[in-house]
Amino acid sequence: MGPLSGVKVIEFAGIGPGPFCAMMLSDMGAEVIRIDRKGEKRFGRLDITSRGRRSVALNLKHPEGVRTALKLIEKSDALIEGFRPGVMERLGLGPEECLKCNPRIVYGRMTGWGQYGPLSNSAGHDINYIALTGALYSIGRPSEPPVPPLNLVGDFGGGAMMLAFGLVCGLLEARTSGVGQVVDAAMTDGASLLMTMIYAYKAKGLWSNKRGTNRFDGGAHFYDTYECADGKYVSIAAYEPQFYDLFLKTCGIGDPIFEAQMDVAKWPELKRKLSQLFKTKTREEWCAIMEGTDICFAPVLDMDEAPKHPHNQARETFIEIDGVIQPAPAPRFSRTPPEVQGPPPLAGEHNESVLSNFGFTKGEIDQLREDGVI
Numbered sequence: 001m002g003p004l005s006g007v008k009v010i011e012f013a014g015i016g017p018g019p020f021c022a023m024m025l026s027d028m029g030a031e032v033i034r035i036d037r038k039g040e041k042r043f044g045r046l047d048i049t050s051r052g053r054r055s056v057a058l059n060l061k062h063p064e065g066v067r068t069a070l071k072l073i074e075k076s077d078a079l080i081e082g083f084r085p086g087v088m089e090r091l092g093l094g095p096e097e098c099l100k101c102n103p104r105i106v107y108g109r110m111t112g113w114g115q116y117g118p119l120s121n122s123a124g125h126d127i128n129y130i131a132l133t134g135a136l137y138s139i140g141r142p143s144e145p146p147v148p149p150l151n152l153v154g155d156f157g158g159g160a161m162m163l164a165f166g167l168v169c170g171l172l173e174a175r176t177s178g179v180g181q182v183v184d185a186a187m188t189d190g191a192s193l194l195m196t197m198i199y200a201y202k203a204k205g206l207w208s209n210k211r212g213t214n215r216f217d218g219g220a221h222f223y224d225t226y227e228c229a230d231g232k233y234v235s236i237a238a239y240e241p242q243f244y245d246l247f248l249k250t251c252g253i254g255d256p257i258f259e260a261q262m263d264v265a266k267w268p269e270l271k272r273k274l275s276q277l278f279k280t281k282t283r284e285e286w287c288a289i290m291e292g293t294d295i296c297f298a299p300v301l302d303m304d305e306a307p308k309h310p311h312n313q314a315r316e317t318f319i320e321i322d323g324v325i326q327p328a329p330a331p332r333f334s335r336t337p338p339e340v341q342g343p344p345p346l347a348g349e350h351n352e353s354v355l356s357n358f359g360f361t362k363g364e365i366d367q368l369r370e371d372g373v374i
Helices: 017-027 062-072 087-089 093-103 126-131 150-178 187-194 194-201 241-249 264-278 283-290 310-316 349-357 361-369
Strands: 008-014 029-036 054-058 080-081 106-111 181-186 223-227 232-237 297-299 318-321 324-327
Touching: 008 017, 008 062, 008 093, 008 194, 017 029, 017 080, 017 106, 029 062, 054 062, 054 349, 062 093, 080 150, 106 150, 126 187, 150 181, 150 187, 181 187, 181 194, 194 232, 223 264, 232 283, 283 297, 349 361
Parallel strands: 008 029, 008 080, 029 054, 080 106, 106 181
Antiparallel strands: 223 232, 232 297, 318 324
């Protein structure tokens, strides 16, 4: 039923952003076939980012394994791989070979540094990629080291989501041209793109390189988190004047110093005063006062609390599959709703069904098994 129903995607098993991208496409209705390494051991049903696809385990060091992969690619619309530049070429599964057997294939490449550039063949992780873009430097408190924002900015926001966007763009273009192409998704490029608004603020003179002193990085008193009497936290983002005025009125703040909302020099003192105020009540008490208003307020929930919040429950933002709590597919569609197509597969779990669906005969499948390819 999803908007990508009918699209076939081949995913070469990897870690991090590649599987997340494939999960997003599967959630939207695409048929995703993951090619695992023969003998691969995974986390099984708990590997949430592997949900919603079928798995074929191939020995890609065997010529028949490569030929089998190419036969699957021949009947697919898109491909996802997340190896270092050159690895797929050495396997005989690079873009040239794949486009030769299927000129319409959209070949998605997920790397940290990109397919070319001085660092393209170096190892790295999310924190390194976002360090190169200005994003990591900008996150943290004054006079403290930058804070890694989990691996959300590089791996998933700048990587997986950019690759998913690129693949869908490529698929749309291929419908018109009849010709596929390569999508070079680099986490450095994607994380840089996510910083566009911050670079715009800097160009306007509204953003300082001094970490933790700006309006959206915790420098402003009206845009930060505060500890409550019970040791839990709340978030405030009363940025616009009308929301800020409502915040002051609701909290009973009458100190005239708070009238200078955008006076950067006064922000440290205003933050100290708000810190003292928020410690006078528990998080639940502050929620009763401000949640659901235009103050721009929310409690800071942990991963056990978030699925139980009434708003998340009303929207079914989290779902449970086989006893595993996990985020639901997003975004929502009015006519072609996305859904999780199934639990994470075991490596090679669908060898026979997938190969049969792609036109392999029983005899050919038996031969592949006898040759040690599957």
